[in-house]
């Protein structure tokens with residue numbers, strides 16, 4: 470009996486988490502605003518196989534029970550870093566060098582990360598991303614809204630090596646997955662499509678520097694967790710704040726068919742250089758599934 474117990478324990482301990490390997494790079498790139506006013510210089514995280522930086526789309530999916538081995542390559546001539554936004558400290562990655570981060574989360578959730586060096590300037594330039602951890606038994610479709618804001622003066626000045634005052638930050642463009650309305654409606658990651666009564670995960674992450682507050686038309690959503698921490702009470706809302714560095718797991722179970730907008734409650738963030746409605750606005754398209 471004792472031997473059997475020991476054998477079982479050994480089996481339990483020798484079963485290691487399944488490893489997932491990802492490599493991302495810190496690269497220079499450009500952001501193309503919705504109003505075709507020209508390209509803006511950014512620095513961001515990019516997947517290993519991409520040459521350009523696709524701003525605000527650094528989204529890594531993994532399953533709960535897996536272990537993420539994340540290699541981060543700094544291709545820039547300046548030091549950068551990697552920080553989970555739920556932790557105080559991060560690592561610094563010197564120019565041309567590589568760091569490896571392992572992550573074995575104990576709960577599902579959206580876990581944002583940033584380059585925390587020289588905060589808030591490197592985040593303003595585009596260095597933020599998210600790891601989304603999904604329970605293996607969670608069969609719901611996934612949509613991601615990676616919210617970001619972009620200050621044209623800051624992007625140009627920081628690219629020129631100039632110093633800017635933190636208090637002077639004032640965003641001109643507001644994006645979901647790097648896109649502004651109406652571009653957002655063509656985004657397979659963010660333009661929610663679903664069926665009445667079928668659950669949908671919407672992972673909402675704020676990778677920018679301004680607080681945002683989303684307003685759903687047509688539906689309420691269940692807010693399940695923030696940065697992997699479950700909310701203590703059931704939290705059923707049609708409007709909720711998402712602060713910088715927060716990653717929310719929300720669950721939408723559509724109660725009716727239709728096409729409804731979701732937008733930042735602050736109308737400033739639904740503009741592009743003052744033009745409405747070219748910012749944080751996207752659509753939910755729900756069909757009745759033949760019922």
Ligand SMILES: [Cu+2]
Nearest residue numbers: 684685686732
């Ligand atoms: Cu509204």
